[in-house]
Amino acid sequence: MRHLLLASILLLSAPALADTAGDRWFSHVKVLADDNMEGRLTGTPGYDRAAAYVAEQFAKLGLQPAGTDGYLQSVALTEQTLNLPASKLALDGAPLQLGEQVLPGNRVPQMKGPFDAELVFIGSGLHLPEAGHDDFAGIDLKGKIAVVLASGPARISGALKSHARSAELWPAMQRAGAIGLLNIANPNQMDVPWARQKLFANTPGMRLSDPALNDAKQPFFTGSFSPAEAGMLFAKSGHSFADMVKLADAGAELPRFPLNRRLAGEIAAVDRQLTSPNVVGLLPGRDRKLKSEYVVLTAHLDHLGVGQPVNGDAIYNGAMDNASGIASMIETGRALKAKKPKRSVLLVAVTAEERGLLGSRYFANRPTVPADAIVANINMDMYLPLWPFTHVTALGAEESSLGLVSARAAREVGATQVPDEAPERNLFVRSDQYSFVRTGVPALALKFASSNPEQQAIQKDWLTNRYHAPSDDLSQPINPAYAVTFNRYLERLILSVADQPERPRWNEESFFKRFAKAPPAAQ
Incomplete structure (x- = not known):
């Protein structure tokens, strides 16, 4: 109640212009997070209604259609639905409870048919030989199931560890000949409690239908094991799960060893094909030469749909995650149109982020403009305007020249840019x-940063109780005034990137510089 009262006071004392801007921003949130959008699940009528709304807003702003069908770019997806009653798992012959002790994965294609394999603990599961760390080196995984604890040495940057858990993992698994992966979350670093993770056990997963765009090129057994019961996996290894967690919390390198246990079973799954659109609008640049280059502003439009009820509510509205980001995209598009940037700006509301960044991966690899003309990406996902905008984290700021541009834009609105305070949450690869x-495109993802214990408590409470829950709805203390200040920062950031003579560049020491493409030759 105190936060609601504070929000009311700030809104009443805000200048009239900001009040109007806040009303516009919140009007989009209210539409997209309304129950009639049914949680905007990718591939559902609710998502399609949300996409139509965004396309309508782009048209009202006068943005040019930049999809493959007007404002829309259709993305072909394969949906995988697990049949838990028809599936089974056993640890050394003792049955495990699917949906309780183990949650089978649904994004990577599940292995067809029965399996029976040794379990091998490979620490953090990071393949980073360039950083002097490779959990796959010198260990026999052929025909076996790798077990990993979400962690990594403190000496390696959060961004690099996150990259290894995403892009490097499945190729390393394939080279090692492993048949499966069992993940264990660090119980001290979980955004979503296991009790709520279990609610999604029967939710379908997705992957891109074009196999060239997926990291896993073959089926695997995949699953997550309850951290509260993970001790049983280590019971015959001579090590304890509790000791592994202590090492992980200390930022130490984890040992690797056989668990001397076997996991057997079969996961039943069915695939179906569907499509879902990205929504793409273009604000052409005004400079004769630079208008052929593009700054891409992204935010994901999808959320989790209708699922298991929590406190009687089954609609996962996704007000903060990520109706807030789409609302800021629309309002920033309005501001930029009046400022007429030199480079062109693409506004892209992407689908299937919650299913593994699929819409953005499709657009980044199959863009509707020349790929080598995209100079930067700025992304918003669940930036959480729940306290005054005085500090911002720009994920990726240490990797490219965009970091300095962002810090300057923050100062212009009275805010300070600070590093990611929780790199082990893997945020760098989660949006x-x-x-x-x-x-190869320099990119940032923007978040409100907490600057005092009260704000940290608000963030922790939100992640524990509202993140990926039906309570991320319109009844929470959303403050449009905070979002308006953030939008002013976002506008300055994009305008600076669009107007500077030089393209953004990767920093010399950045690991991700290796993905950079040479810019097109001057005409």
């Missing part, structure tokens, strides 16, 4: 800017 990074 859509990462799809552009992997194609």
Whole structure:
């Protein structure tokens, strides 16, 4: 109640212009997070209604259609639905409870038919020989199932560890001849409690239908094991799960060893094909030469749909995740149109972020403009305007020249840019800017940063109780005034990138510089 009262006071004292801007921003959030959008699940009528709304807003702004069908770019997807009653798992012959102790994965194609394999603990599961760390080196995984604890040495940057868990993992698994992967979350670093993760056990997963765009080129057994019961996996290894967690919390390198246990079973799954659109609008640049280059602003439009009820509510509205980002995209598009940037700006509302960054990966690899003309990506995902905008984290700021541009834009609105305070949450690879990074495009993802214990408590409470829950709805203390300040920062950031003479560049020491493409030759 105190936060609601504070929000009301700030809104009443805000200048009239900001109040109007806040009303516009919140009007989009209200439409997209309304129950009639049914949680905007990719591939559903609710998502399609949301996409139509965004396309309508782009048209009202006067943005040019830049999809493959007007404002829309259709993305072909393969949906995988697990049949848990028809599936089974056993540890050394003792049955495991699917949906309780183990949650089978649904994004990578599940292995067809029965399996029976040794379990091998490979620490953090990071393949980073360039950083002097490779959990796959010198260990026999052929025909076996790798077990990993989400962690990594403190000496390696959060961004690099996150990259290894994403892009490097499945090729390393394939080279090693492993048949499966069992993940264990660090119980001290979980965004979503296991009790709520279990609610999604029967939710379908997705992958891109074009196999060239997927990291896993073959089926695997995949699953997550309950951290509260993970001790049983280590019971015959001479090590304890509790000791592994202590090492992980200390940022130490984890040992690797056989668990001397076997996992057997079969996961039943069915695939179906569907399509879902990205929504793409173009604001042409005003400079004769630079208008042929593009700054891409992204935010994901999808959320989790209708699922298992929590406190009687089954609609996962996704107000903060990520109706807020789409609302900021629309309002920033309005501001930029009045400023007429030199480079062109693409506004891309992407689908299937919640299913593995699929819409953004498709657009980054199959863009509707020349790929080598995309100079930067700025992404918003669940930036959380729940306290005043005084500090911002720009994920990826240490990797490219965009970091300095962002810090300057923050100062212009009275804010300070700070590093990621929780790199082990893997945020660098958990949202859509990462799809552009992997194609060589410098990119940032923007978040409100907490600056005091009260704000940290608000963030922790939100992640524990509202993140990926039906309570991320319109009843929470959303403050449009905070979002308006963020939007002013976002506008300045994009305008600076669009107007500077030189393209953004990767920093010399950045690992991700290796993905950079040479710019097109001057005409």
